[in-house]
Amino acid sequence: MKVFILGDLEGTAGVVDFKSQTYSDAKYYEQAKRLATLEINALIDGVIAGGATEIWFLDGHGPGGINYELMHAEAKMVIGRPISVPWGLDPTFDAMLLYGHHSMSNTNCGVLCHSWSSRTIDNCWLNGKLIGEIGLNISLAGEVGVPTIFISGDDTAIAEAKEYVPDIASVETKVGLSQTSALSISPLKSQQLHREVGEIAMRLIGQTEPYHTQPPYTFKTQLLEATALKSKVQQSHVELVDDRTYQVRGQTLVEIASKR
Numbered sequence: 142m143k144v145f146i147l148g149d150l151e152g153t154a155g156v157v158d159f160k161s162q163t164y165s166d167a168k169y170y171e172q173a174k175r176l177a178t179l180e181i182n183a184l185i186d187g188v189i190a191g192g193a194t195e196i197w198f199l200d201g202h203g204p205g206g207i208n209y210e211l212m213h214a215e216a217k218m219v220i221g222r223p224i225s226v227p228w229g230l231d232p233t234f235d236a237m238l239l240y241g242h243h244s245m246s247n248t249n250c251g252v253l254c255h256s257w258s259s260r261t262i263d264n265c266w267l268n269g270k271l272i273g274e275i276g277l278n279i280s281l282a283g284e285v286g287v288p289t290i291f292i293s294g295d296d297t298a299i300a301e302a303k304e305y306v307p308d309i310a311s312v313e314t315k316v317g318l319s320q321t322s323a324l325s326i327s328p329l330k331s332q333q334l335h336r337e338v339g340e341i342a343m344r345l346i347g348q349t350e351p352y353h354t355q356p357p358y359t360f361k362t363q364l365l366e367a368t369a370l371k372s373k374v375q376q377s378h379v380e381l382v383d384d385r386t387y388q389v390r391g392q393t394l395v396e397i398a399s400k401r
């Protein structure tokens with residue numbers, strides 16, 4: 142069985158801060174990446190125990206979210222930028238797994254919650270419904286015909302994923318106390334759970350359906366500051382909604398993801 146792991150850094154156990162942990166100039170960035178890699182490796186051990194024979198890993202954290210030197214021997218890594226959606230995901234994959242994800246921007250007590258950019262984006266909507274990375278990633282995989290069977294991250298990230306896939310397997314790495322504080326499990330416990338739940342998640346293949354959405358699509362982005370809108374609205378496919386909001390339209394989510 143062939144699986145695609147889409148990873149991020151904000152959902153890792155012990156990671157709660159942008160400035161000191163997840164930005165590329167953060168003092169503890171290397172440590173955060175190491176913690177994430179150890180959890181991903183445990184997850185890979187789990188999916189292999191559950192029957193996976195080919196594992197692709199895409200590093201979805203902007204400046205990089207893993208330590209390549211420590212990466213599991215069996216992972217094939219999709220690396221470098223630019224990389225266009227759907228990142229090589231195609232119907233030959235049996236499942237997608239979301240590692241280390243965070244909830245959408247403005248989620249109450251969502252640890253490191255944001256929608257694509259913590260520095261520039263306030264809110265996003267797909268066809269009028271608030272959406273973040275978890276929702277769009279699950280929907281994109283669904284459009285390709287691939288079910289999402291696993292998520293790890295804080296309690297709010299898991300709740301967000303369950304709105305799309307109610308029976309998704311999950312590892313709750315922490316409970317949010319604010320956007321930058323949490324009650325976190327230890328890295329060792331988190332690794333153990335990633336291994337155990339990764340194996341269990343593989344049993345959902347054949348049971349969990351790819352998430353279905355209905356075209357056509359309108360994707361709206363509200364920026365934090367009106368000044369950031371200038372360069373965006375110069376593109377011909379971008380429509381201005383108000384002084385800090387723009388939207389794009391498309392017939393597929395792949396199209397939406399490349400335009401937004």
Ligand SMILES: [Zn+2]
Pocket residue numbers: 149150151201202203
């Ligand atoms: Zn990230």
